[in-house]
Amino acid sequence: xxxxNASGSWKAFAIHPVAQEQWLPDIDxxxxxxxxxxxxxxxxxxxDITNPASPSVFDLxxxxxxxxxxxxxxxxxxxxxxxxxxxxxxxNLADRYNIYAVINxxxxxxxxxxxxxxxxxxxxxxxxxxxxxADISVPSNIQEHIITSYEGDQQMPAIWGSVVAWQNGPAxxxxxxxxxxxxxxxxQSYKISGYDANQHSAAIYNDMVIWQDDYYGxxxxxxASVFDLGRPSEFAVAANVWEQGGADIDGHLxxxxxxxxxxxxxxxxxxSTGREFQITNNPADQIxxxxxxKTVVWEDNRSxxxNIYAVIxxxxxxxxxxxxxxxxxxxxxxxxFTDFALMASNxxxxxxxxxxxxxx
Numbered sequence: 001x002x003x004x005n006a007s008g009s010w011k012a013f014a015i016h017p018v019a020q021e022q023w024l025p026d027i028d029x030x031x032x033x034x035x036x037x038x039x040x041x042x043x044x045x046x047x048d049i050t051n052p053a054s055p056s057v058f059d060l061x062x063x064x065x066x067x068x069x070x071x072x073x074x075x076x077x078x079x080x081x082x083x084x085x086x087x088x089x090x091x092n093l094a095d096r097y098n099i100y101a102v103i104n105x106x107x108x109x110x111x112x113x114x115x116x117x118x119x120x121x122x123x124x125x126x127x128x129x130x131x132x133x134a135d136i137s138v139p140s141n142i143q144e145h146i147i148t149s150y151e152g153d154q155q156m157p158a159i160w161g162s163v164v165a166w167q168n169g170p171a172x173x174x175x176x177x178x179x180x181x182x183x184x185x186x187x188q189s190y191k192i193s194g195y196d197a198n199q200h201s202a203a204i205y206n207d208m209v210i211w212q213d214d215y216y217g218x219x220x221x222x223x224a225s226v227f228d229l230g231r232p233s234e235f236a237v238a239a240n241v242w243e244q245g246g247a248d249i250d251g252h253l254x255x256x257x258x259x260x261x262x263x264x265x266x267x268x269x270x271x272s273t274g275r276e277f278q279i280t281n282n283p284a285d286q287i288x289x290x291x292x293x294k295t296v297v298w299e300d301n302r303s304x305x306x307n308i309y310a311v312i313x314x315x316x317x318x319x320x321x322x323x324x325x326x327x328x329x330x331x332x333x334x335x336x337f338t339d340f341a342l343m344a345s346n347x348x349x350x351x352x353x354x355x356x357x358x359x360x
Contacts, residue, residue: 012280012311015047015297016057022308023299026070027292031093033060033069033076034297034308041065044078046093049295049310060096061089070113075136077102077112077119086110088121090136100139103132113159118181120147120157120164129153131166133181145184148177158204163226165192165202165209174200176211178229190229193222205249208271210237212245221247221256237269238276246288252320253313255279255289255296266298268313272321274332279311294318 016022021037022045030050035042036059044061065081066089080089080101088102088109102119103109109132112121117137122129131147131154147164148154154177157166162182167174168191175194179187193199195215199222202211209232210223220239224232237254238244244267247256252272257264264285269276280286284302286309291297300309321333332338350358 009315010279010311010313012282012300012309013052014300014303015049015055015308015310016045017303017307019305021306023306024068024288025297025299025308026290027295027297027310028071028073029292030295031071031074032297032308032310033071033078035067035069035078038062042067044069044076046076046096047308052310052312058096060091061099068111072114072116075114075117075119077114077121077136079110079112079121088112088119090114090119090139098139102134102136102142103144111156113157115159115161118159120159122155122157122166129155131155131157131164131179133159133164133184133187135184145181145187147179147181147187148189156201158202158209160204160206163204163229165204165211167198167200167202167211172198174198176200176202176209176224178204178209178226180229188229190226190232192224192226192229192232193234201245201247203248205251208249210247210249210254212247213239219243219245221245221254223249223254238267248290250291250293253291253294253318255291257287257289257298266296268296268317270317270319272333273317273319275317277317279313 022034025034032047036045042065044066046060048056066078069078074093077090079086086108087104090102091099107124109121109123119136120133123132132144134142134144154166154168164179168177169175176192176199179189181187197215199211199213207227213220213222221237221244223237224234226232242260244256244258254269258267264287266279266286266289268279282302286298286300289298294313297310299306
């Protein structure tokens with residue numbers, strides 16, 4: 001399916017345009033976080049873009065190196081190099097000066113993610129990478145729990161609700177796994193995608209997991225419904241001859257970066273309508289998008305320096321399905337000739353036993 005191009009009608013804006021490098025944005029609601037290079041080290045920045053014309057921006061953590069920020073509600077987590085190795089730190093923006101360690105331990109703790117007050121990260125305490133989680137709602141009483149205690153590397157966790165997704169296995173043969181951490185003391189793990197080559201860099205929303213997949217020799221974006229973790233239903237989001245990666249999901253919208261035009265652009269896919277669309281068309285590169293609601297943020301080098309840009313999607317391409325109408329066979333929130341054709345293709349099929357019962 002050719003992508004609809006609505007990028008001309010959506011006005012992208014720089015959140016905090018400066019000459020310093022800005023990388024790895026994340027967003028929840030109208031709050032954006034990213035890492036910014038300031039006087040030789042990386043700091044964590046925060047912006048409220050409720051008013052896009054005049055965002056409120058501040059430097060959250062500005063000592064040594066801090067990177068890979070993630071946000072959920074008012075909670076921000078990141079990896080911090082203050083003590084000479086990577087540890088996980090956090091704060092609540094309602095009391096942003098109260099910065100505390102989630103885990104400050106031997107070895108490296110990296111790539112945190114957060115949902116409400118549960119943080120997850122990868123940790124090499126036992127000599128390979130494992131996934132850990134902790135309830136951080138009470139900063140003075142944080143107890144970490146190991147989610148993956150088996151051999152090999154488990155990396156790059158993502159979390160939504162009580163489900164954690166990650167990549168599992170040796171380099172060049174990663175698979176996607178999920179774990180139900182309803183009980184942090186007894187998590188249950190499931191393989192979601194385990195084909196040859198690499199399935200990696202998972203993101204998750206509700207009962208939908210997406211990831212990057214290089215099964216066909218280039219990187220594509222795939223997803224799976226994990227309503228039943230034991231029986232995932234896999235589907236292609238963007239699988240063509242070009243490279244697609246850096247995917248994120250929120251609600252009914254998936255975004256990723258895509259090089260089909262000879263440079264990196266941001267594309268989107270509407271799960272409700274089954275339509276793909278282009279979000280940016282600037283001749284510079286746009287990469288590493290994140291999405292919350294209908295607001296998309298990404299890294300953009302149109303000024304010659306990587307800065308964080310944003311756009312607010314609206315109109316038909318970002319439309320959301322309020323309820324599935326009766327007769328919608330293909331699940332695109334419409335009843336039309338496509339549904340009639342699908343129904344007609346199975347007309348008069350009957351699986352009753354005995355067969356004589358079909359036409360009684």
